Amino acid sequence: MTNMANTIDAAGVPGASADANSDADLDTAALTHPANVAIRNLTIRLGANTVIENLDLDVLAGEFVVLLGPSGCGKSTLLHSIAGLIDVSDGSIEIAGEDMTWADPKDRRIALVFQSYALYPTMSVERNLSFALRINGTPKAEIARRVGRASEMLQLGPLLKRKPSQLSGGQRQRVAIGRAIVREADVFLFDEPLSNLDAKLRTELRRELKQLHQRLGATMIYVTHDQVEAMTLATRMAVMRGGVIQQFGTPAEVYARPNNLFVATFLGSPAMNLLKGTLETRDGARFFCTAQVRLDVSAYPFKEAPSHGAPCVLGVRAEDVHITESASEHAKVSLMEPMGNHRVIWLDYHGEQIASIDQTKAPFSEGDTVAFSFDAAHVSLFDEASGARL
Template sequence: MANLANTVDMTDAIDATGTADMADAAGLTNPANVAVRNLTIRLGANTVIENLDLDVRAGEFVVLLGPSGCGKSTLLHSIAGLIDVSDGSIEIAGEDMTWADPKDRRIALVFQSYALYPTMSVERNLSFALRINGTPKAEIARRVARAAEMLQLGPLLKRKPAQLSGGQRQRVAIGRAIVREADVFLFDEPLSNLDAKLRTELRRELKQLHQRLGATMIYVTHDQVEAMTLATRMAVMRGGVIQQFGTPAEVYARPDNLFVATFLGSPAMNLLKGTMETRDGAVYFCTPQWRLEVSAYPFKHAPAQALPCVLGVRAEDVKVGAGLSERAKVSLVEPMGNHRVIWLDYHGVQVASIDQTKTPVALADTVAFSFDSEQVSLFDEAGGERL
């Protein structure tokens, strides 16, 4: 298949398709579903993805989230047709595209690099694929004008990439995808080269763009903030396996395993080891120092006897204040502007609390705190799965 290093040529191989009949003057009309079935990808002796299933509904914004090397970009590139699959199938709009050429998949891809032609103006970069495809001039003008208006590129159309900022170049790269009016838009970490302020601005623009287009979008990132703010559903990946797939709220509040629990959240979910026990008809999480009743916890499989487990609680569900049940020494205070993170040394375990009060707290103070028992997560200690 194609050399991934040659991103400009590959982008145009994908872009150069006839799509005028897919959309009318009002914009995109054909968002497509994507179905990945039993997908396996081997690169040399390494199995990067094995027996993976993924269903993306038409019009969704699905984010593939995970650490470097987890297979998220490989999955995206296989959907785009840039990587040969070893087994399984890929369907777009109900049509088997497993072995279709990239140009026949009705997709548009935005790479991490901008993939712009340096000698062409913004206008010619936007229109290049349409011109080589023989799209009528009036249709090219309509699409370019529409993309430029959406992305606020109008004043920049005559400039060349060297005369643009990083954020402007990325908007042009996104505009190249928009003029395609494709069935599925694929984004491979498009904001990772930008500074924090530009990432925030473009993240907002991407979300608004999705709302206006109603298009199917699949987006790869290792940034949990991008995933949480952009996704209608997100797939958290590790080692080529989807660990959990759901809405950001579901994945954050009810992680399926310890990896998801600790990968999402800043600071990460607090974890404490103990046992699950039943006493006098009530269920408790117990450690040698304390116990917390969790009778209302929605167990997947309620333990019949004492079970080694891990209690997880988000920092915002650890309350600090007078009159609460537990006591610990403050080991660190991190001011964050509209809140602060108070780190507590609790029997040798560091517990983070997100606190929005203005109560004076100093290093080495002993403070009272408690866990919100209705917001905890419980995991099997051996396998790490949610109980």
């Protein structure tokens, strides 16, 4: 295991005079040196447990990649291995084309933002920002330049003389992010940095993080279990389960065309509606059929032509379940959840609960019978046995 003293260096950051750069233009290009990250055949064992096995991941320079998954899926372990806080059992980690598999954290040119802010309580914001630069012997003028620009970017100027106890949770997290920025790192790593904040602050800082990435153009790898954070922040996202990347792609791709049932149900609120049935071929057309449903899926882009009668699962997002008087299917409204600009309508459909996102504000109530239809152009079909996308 690597020396934890080096961990502080890798996560720490600068500080100095706030006034030195107050009148200077913010040169964000000088604050980051985006690098690609290439992970090959990575295996991590903790004791007798294999947490990650033979994992490959390519992060392009300047990307914002989010590692998304439930607790225990290996996402934080993967992030910590990139940071050098966890020794790997096999495989390699390259940063900017250089093998960093066994490099100390301080030599990896990374900056890490923790879930807990990890600020020094007796130091001012300015001293927290400058700490790592000071202990590394960075010249005072350079410290002032970096701290001045980072504090301007994060609107920390008025707070530089305060102690962490005098800051709100959002301000503390800004300081933690500022400590990372001043390192002028190749790769920024975020370990669930917004988890300790309330809903309003999470929304605000999420927006600020996205804007920060746009301004810096930095390579960022971000761990979260929150699908909203992943969908809004990522240029690409890796959905993980059991130490395996289930799907890696843009948020739009992963949401619209999930690779398997796990991805389909993990993303989306409410989760994707699922119906079990069979695929039947009649007169050259293909249909998804249950005892109640017969949906034409002839235009569906199957990877391989399924056999007649093959058992499968139909998945359809709530926004693709349309409540309309002209529809052929009927169900009883079992529950309505007002969401402000829309309602989630839960339909009791032959014992199955089907969610529909409704923006019409039509005057119906719980217990009413309504007509609805599935949008066949936006359904997903999965093999019932393996859960893989057909």
